[in-house]
Amino acid sequence: MLDDTTRLAVGLLLDLTDDDTAARVRARIGLHSGEPSRLARRRIRRAWNWSPVPSSVALWTLEQDDPQLNALVWPHLGRNTGLRRAVVRGLPFGPGRTAPVPVDPKLAGEEPEIPGSYVRHGLVGALRAVDSMSRARAASSMVLTREDWSTVAEADAEQPLPGYTRWVLSIRPDCPPALRARFGTHAKFTHRLRQAGVLDGPAAYATGHGPAVRVLEVLAMGRLMFPARVPDAERALRPLVHRHLGNREEAWAVLAQIAETFHGTAPELLMTAGALA
Structure with missing residues (x-):
């Protein structure tokens, strides 16, 4: 059973792949279509529970x-x-x-x-x-x-x-x-x-900060909170998703399993999941 943070993180990454792969992976890991958006709205309303953000x-x-x-x-x-x-x-x-x-x-x-x-x-x-x-x-x-x-x-x-x-x-x-x-x-x-939390931009945040699951969760909420900035992060992550996970369901399943306790960056998470599958 994936926790909400992992569901948001994986949901963001699935949106960077093709529809067929996303549908198959969601069925494999039990992540319903539209669920990340609902989770993001709920998480935003509970702002006092957020971890510190840059x-x-x-x-x-x-x-x-x-x-x-x-x-x-x-x-x-x-x-x-x-x-x-x-x-x-x-x-x-x-x-x-x-x-x-x-x-x-x-x-x-x-x-x-x-x-x-x-x-x-x-x-x-x-x-x-x-x-x-x-x-x-x-x-x-x-x-x-x-x-x-x-x-x-x-x-x-x-x-x-x-x-x-x-x-x-x-x-x-x-x-x-x-x-x-x-x-x-x-x-x-x-x-x-x-x-001090000063970032070069969303792409640098997406690829250079960790833990990956937390960064991806923030970016998932960012679609509602700072939508003008999120595309830069998505452009940086999309080629990494295709390179390391592609349409391999097993690689996506490994990603979902290890994301919660992985302490590295998003690129490191993607590379590790792809290598372990």
Whole structure:
């Protein structure tokens, strides 16, 4: 009997193969057509039970500019005070969008306190006055709009911002990639970004993060929560599904059996299942 997480994960992968193979595999492992979609909707409604997700995944959801989704993802914004502030102010996240986003009533009055340094010195002054990580987090929480990020980039180009400020801004998932690259590109920096949940994109998440079953579950829910982003992940996974599993029912059955306890990435899971079958 497959658990719900595995059903979501396998269901996502089956959608990347042909209809005949998918039907035969579903019959083999006892996964009904349409079941993953129902599970995804149910899992989304139970957001408080989710395991932690990378901050970039939360941003992809915010990019839908949907008040209900914003409220669902709110508990998973963690210490991203800037994202929290933007949500409760109704600021849009979707590319090219400018219209304000209605705020879910549950989030009314939830805006974090405005830091005193911002009141005294303004945005750039507050970012330059930073001398600790906590003050950097507070000042950086006032970087909210695309115009704010442009102001930050101009200020840093004129005179580099303090190290604390640069780091806190760089681990914001909404930090413009060009600005983040200016803050650092060496291996240690990019490794720490990854640990902080900043992803290069859905394809990198699908193929480079684990455990595989958890990543695939998130992507399955992503069809409802960040549908514009999921196709990139599917394009990265589809050739791997065809290469390692293809239309072999036994390989798919092995995948379903080992997915729950497999700790590697999705490509490693697919390769292992294909080799064991």
